[in-house]
Amino acid sequence: SQTIHQWPATLVQPVGSPLSLECTVEGTSNPNLYWYRQAAGRGLQLLFYSVGIGQISSEVPQNLSASRPQDRQFILSSKKLLLSDSGFYLCAWTPGLAGGIGDTQYFGPGTRLTVL
Amino acid sequence: AQSVTQLGSHVSVSEGALVLLRCNYSSSVPPYLFWYVQYPNQGLQLLLKYTSAATLVKGINGFEAEFKKSETSFHLTKPSAHMSDAAEYFCAVSSRGSYIPTFGRGTSLIVHP
Numbered sequence: 265s266q267t268i269h270q271w272p273a274t275l276v277q278p279v280g281s282p283l284s285l286e287c288t289v290e291g292t293s294n295p296n297l298y299w300y301r302q303a304a305g306r307g308l309q310l311l312f313y314s315v316g317i318g319q320i321s322s323e324v325p326q327n328l329s330a331s332r333p334q335d336r337q338f339i340l341s342s343k344k345l346l347l348s349d350s351g352f353y354l355c356a357w358t359p360g361l362a363g364g365i366g367d368t369q370y371f372g373p374g375t376r377l378t379v380l
Numbered sequence: 381a382q383s384v385t386q387l388g389s390h391v392s393v394s395e396g397a398l399v400l401l402r403c404n405y406s407s408s409v410p411p412y413l414f415w416y417v418q419y420p421n422q423g424l425q426l427l428l429k430y431t432s433a434a435t436l437v438k439g440i441n442g443f444e445a446e447f448k449k450s451e452t453s454f455h456l457t458k459p460s461a462h463m464s465d466a467a468e469y470f471c472a473v474s475s476r477g478s479y480i481p482t483f484g485r486g487t488s489l490i491v492h493p
Contacts, residue, residue: 307470307483307484307485308424308483315479352421354423358479367412367474368414368429369414369424369426369472369481370426371423371425373422374421374422376421
């Protein structure tokens with residue numbers, strides 16, 4: 265069966281510090297991968313998605329970046345965090361190749377980021 | 381372009397009462413429609429999904445939703461609320477041919493004893 269992992273689970277960082285959040289998927293190949301952010305009291309905001317290694321599409325211009333160094337690994341980064349980067353970050357995947365379009369998204373457990 | 385509107389950011393019901401969470405969508409092509417549930421400090425998980433096989437879709441935990449094309453709606457219902465149903469519920473639409481679903485802003489379901 266497929267599983268998705270995110271770490272760390274919680275993170276408290278000072279303004280201006282760097283960020284690296286990691287997401288890995290097990291039990292599938294060539295998944296489509298997504299990063300979302302939930303700010304307090306708001307819905308889901310799609311940040312990045314990837315349909316393959318090294319292929320990253322950005323949905324919202326900001327000080328965050330994403331990378332996909334391996335097929336089932338998706339990393340969210342920042343060089344300098346802002347207060348507004350605080351939120352709950354969720355990684356998700358859908359089947360690639362034969363699936364993906366219109367498919368169910370499977371979410372990780374999330375990372376709670378607090379920027380002070 | 382597709383969009384999703386969830387009426388009511390908060391819905392409060394008594395335990396045992398009917399749950400009705402509303403979702404209206406707009407899509408230029410026949411869509412896939414989803415309801416997800418999110419418990420506190422957890423990721424989202426699928427409740428149910430409409431893919432055009434049947435207009436009434438049954439999901440987990442006793443929830444169901446009915447696709448009404450004429451009303452562009454996909455409301456979520458449960459006959460009798462349980463305390464464990466308290467959570468955030470998200471409606472989502474994904475157009476055929478798109479990798480990117482559109483989520484509603486979510487509805488927080490509060491269940492009173």
